[in-house]
Amino acid sequence: MTRMARLLSALLLAASFVVGGGFAPASAQDVTQPTYSEWELRARADEVKLDLGTASVTELERIRERMVNWRSQFLDAQTTNEARISTVRAQIDALGAAPAEGEEEPEDIASRRSALNAQLADLRAPGLRAEEAYTRADGIIREIDTIIRDRQASELLELGPSPLNPVNWPAAVTGLVGSAVATWGEVKANVTSPSYQMEARRNLPLILLLLAIGGMLIVRGKTWATMGVDRLRGNTRRGTGVFRFLVSLGEILLPYAGIYALIEAISATGFSGTRWEFLLNQLPIWAALLLGTRWLANQTFHEIGDRSTVQLNDRARWEGRRLANALAWLYVVRAVVEAQGNLDDYSSATTAVVEFPLLVLSALALFRLCRVISKESNGEVPEGEDRSVFRARLMRLLGRAGMVVAVVGVLMASVGYQRFGETSIYPFVATLGLAAFVMVLQRFIFDLNDLISDRFGTEGDGLIPVLAAFILSAVALPFLALIWGARTADLSEVWTRFREGFVFGDTRVSPTDFLVVIIVFVIGYMLTRLLQGALKSSVLPKTKIDKGGQTAITSGIGYVGIFLAAIIAITSGGLDLSSLAIVAGALSVGIGFGLQTIVSNFVSGIILLVERPISEGDWIEVNGTHGIVKDISVRSTRIETFDMFDMIVPNADLISGTVSNYTRGNMLGRIVIPVGVAYGCDTRKVQQLLLTIVRRHEDVLMNPEPGVDFIGFGADSLDFQIRAVLYDVTMGLDVRTEIRHQITETFKKEGIEIPFSQRDVWLRNPDALSPKPAKPLPEAKAEKPTKDTPLPDAEDKPKRVPGGGLDLPEGRGDGETSGDGGIDK
Structure with missing residues (x-):
């Protein structure tokens, strides 16, 4: 009930804004006019200080703060008489356009126009004066920001004493020893003082209680955190990542509370003097830094790979945790040394010598950590996890940049640019911590979404967690700017510029106007959806309009409602739509040429919704x-094919092309089944059998009566054709299948043959296929035998082989035997 009441209150408030004209500009009597005389004196004095250039940064910040207040007053004063100015301008427009040069205007209209113009000038005077003062104040603010930034740049590049110069070492050692002796002497003096001892004895019960609480929280905090989260979790196994996150937070929050109790116990003793009190006040911050870094390192480089936000191997994760904790300890030690330096007022040389070793160690740890996260061989990114791949690439990029920063920072500090080295190495370490913190929170958002949506392992699969992660990254940007030296005044200036908005024509558009536009549009959109739901569920089903017509009506109301909501929202936000006429005219040419296909489909979609040649649920052929x-939308129509995939057809194709609609108006439809029988069958008997079969089918209509036609003499069969009208044409495939089964069964019983294609092949010259006899070899001239010529043996004589060739003995003849039995010469 409380949530519903709040929702109704918000809607009523938004409606009141709409009825009242939104966040309407205040009238003349509502705007408090600035005291311009005081402003002139203050602005002149501050400009003189800026011209002298002797003001400190602190004083410049005070001047800037005053100028910001003045500028805010002038911004509000610019809306003076805005409503009356609009009225007078409307009156002037009602008089018509001013006559051209050389033309005369009726005296009464001319006098009225002159009076209205004079009235308009008087009404605009306060706003114009406020605009002039606003510009002056804004210029002073910009000048102050430029001076401060120039001084910061000069300090950053200022050459100081080199920490490697041995001349500066004795003073640094003397300063450190003096600070330690002073700190120890203060504690020793307080402990031996009877008054402090009496105060400690009086607070002894409180001290013992704080020590006991602190010790128990430090020792047992981790166990208690696990027990508490397990009790909160109960028996459910869902949300493992969320409960792990809560356990990890408890493991550092409870020990931190214990450390804070110990600090309070030390303060309650009264032994801490001025120096120790200053250090104890900083100790909670240092403890939070150490514990927070340890928690962040464990989350980023977890011992178990799947719990780590940066996917690395076991060795790399172990080294990453160790180096991250080392960087935290080095930063705390530097903070302690810096605090001692502020107490004892170290010189610049002493500060450079004392802090340089800590800077070198921090740079070394940063270099090694960046090398761990940037080395590709250390990565273990699972396949298919695009988000993990993006994280790995981001960390590699930061790692490579960090190695460069570490080397350059140490080199610059070694030659005397200590400020440059500190403002490059330590902010980069903080940048790595911020990036890791954002990744941890993003993973927690994904785990929380899985817990709420009762899903597991989706890794942020959804719009809401992705948007939340994006907003989280955007929120981290101001902190990143502060890390790298941006002033809070710079961030407030960005916010001020955002609130001021921008000038569009003669209208200033501010974020408040955008808020009004969004609220009014959302209300209009909700009302449109409510009206569509009421028509679709309550009104239209009770009419005689078919389903397609109901869909067309609800879709049309939706488009009209959204269009009207947009128009009303824009006008409620104070935007003058007439100023968009020139832009719309210029864009119309581009729309006509570049977007003609989209416009054609849009118009075709409107025609489909109005004429309704096809409707949802129709069986069509395209x-x-x-x-x-x-689904029929404005741009395209979605058709689900019988192969169970969606086909998106542009509406222009449905309007300009040929579309067959099988179920338009009714579900009746005719089927045609061709049947062939062998030559020699009784054709009248076949026709009667087919007619009997089709009449007996329950899905076939008797009016119009089915028919069987003897359509011709085919090459292989006597051709018949069954024609029948069905109650539901969508059952055509099933009916055809069943009728064919019955035809096969009936023909088999009646002895009627269903022929198949047969062909007789006649050869015109069959003798051409027989092998031709080989040509006889030419007879060689017989030589007259002599008494020395040996007679040929019987086996040496050539023999006939199949195919008409000769089988010659090896080595005989003038050539080799060819493949066809002849002799290759």
């Missing part, structure tokens, strides 16, 4: 593809 219409 370009040879059959399917059921599932």
Whole structure:
């Protein structure tokens, strides 16, 4: 009930804004006019200080703060008489355009125009004066920001004493020893003092209680955190990542509370003097830094790989945790040394010598940590996790940049640019910590989304967690700017510029106007959806309009409602739509040429919704593809084919092309089944059998009566054709299948043959396929035998082989035997 009441209150408040004109500009009597005489004196005095250039940074910040207050007053004063100015301008426009040069205007209209112009000038005078003063104040603020930034740059590049110069070492050692002796002497003097001892004895019960509480929280804090989260979790196994996060927070918050109790116990003794009191006041911050860094390192480089936000191997994660904790300890030691230096007023040389070793160690740890996270061989990114891949690439980029910063910072500090080295190394360490913290919180958001949505392992699969992670990254940007030396005044200036908005024509558009636009549009959109829901569920089903017509009506109301909501929201925000006429005219040419396809589809979608040649649920055929219409939008129509995939068809194709609608108006439809029988069958008997089969089917209509036609003499069969009208044409495939089964069964019983294609092949010259006899070899001239010529043996004579060739003995003849039995010469 409370949430509902708050929601209704917010809606009523927004409605009151709409009725009242939104965040309407205040009238003349509502705007408090600045005291311009005081402003002139203050502005002149501050400008003189800026010209002299002797003001300190602190004084410049005070001047800037005063100028910001004045500028805010002038900004509010610019809306003076705004409503009356609009009225007078409307009156002047009602008189018509001013006559051109050389033309005369009726005297009464001319006098009225002159009076209205004079009245308009008087009404605009306060606003114009406020604009002039606003510009002056804004200029002073910009000048102060420039001076401060120039001084910061000069300090950053100022050459100081080199820490490597041995001349500066004795003074540094003397300063450190003096600070330690002074700190120890203060404690020793307080401990031996009877008055302090009496105060400690009086607070002894409180001291013992704080020591006991602090010790128990430090020793047992981790165990208690685990027990508390387990009790909160109960028996559910969901949300493992969320409960791990809570346990990790408890493991550092409870020990931190214990450390704070110990600090209070030490303060209650009264033994801490001025120096120790100053250090004890800083100790909670240092403890929070150490514990926070340890928690962040454990989350970023967890011992278990799947719990780590940066995917590295075991060795790299262990080294990353060790180096991150080392950087935290080095930063705390530097803070202690810096605090001692502020107490004892160290010289610049002493400060450079004392802090240089800590800077070198920090740079070394930073270099090694960046090398660990940037080395590709250390990465273990699971396949398919795009978010983990992005994190790995980001950390590698930061790692490579960090190694460069570490080397350059140490080199610059070694030659005397100590400020440059400190403002490059330590901010980069903080940048790594901020990036790791954002990644840890993003993972917690994803785990929380899984817990709420009862899903596991989705890794932020959804719009809400992704938007939340994006907002978290945007929120981290101001902190990143502060880390790298930005002033809070710079951030407040950015916010001021954002609140002021921008000038659009003669209208200043501010974030408040955008808020009004969003609220009014959301209200209009909600009302449109409510009206659509009421029509779709309550009103239209009770009419005689078919489903397609109901969908067209609700869709049309939705488009009209959204359009009206946008128009009303823009006008409620104070935007003059007439100023957009020139821009719209210029864009119309581009729309006509570049967006003609989109416009064509949009117009075709309107035609489809109005004429309704097709409706949702219709069975249509487009370009040879059959399917059921599932959704008709303004740009395209979604058709689900019988292969169960969606086909998106532009509406222009449905309007300009040929579309077959099988279920428009009713579900009746005709089927045609061709049947062939062998030659020699009784055709009248076949026709009667087919007619009997189709009439007996329960899905076939008897009016119009089905028919069987003897359509011709085919090459292989006598061709018949069954024609029948069905109650539901969507059952056509099932009906055809069943009728064919019955035809096969009936023909088999009646002895009627269903032929198949047969062909007789006649050869015109069959003798051409027989092998041709080989040509006889030419007879060689017989030589007259002599008494020395040996007679040929019987086995040496050539023999006939199949195919008409000769089988010659090896080595005989003038050539080799060819493949066809002849002799290759």
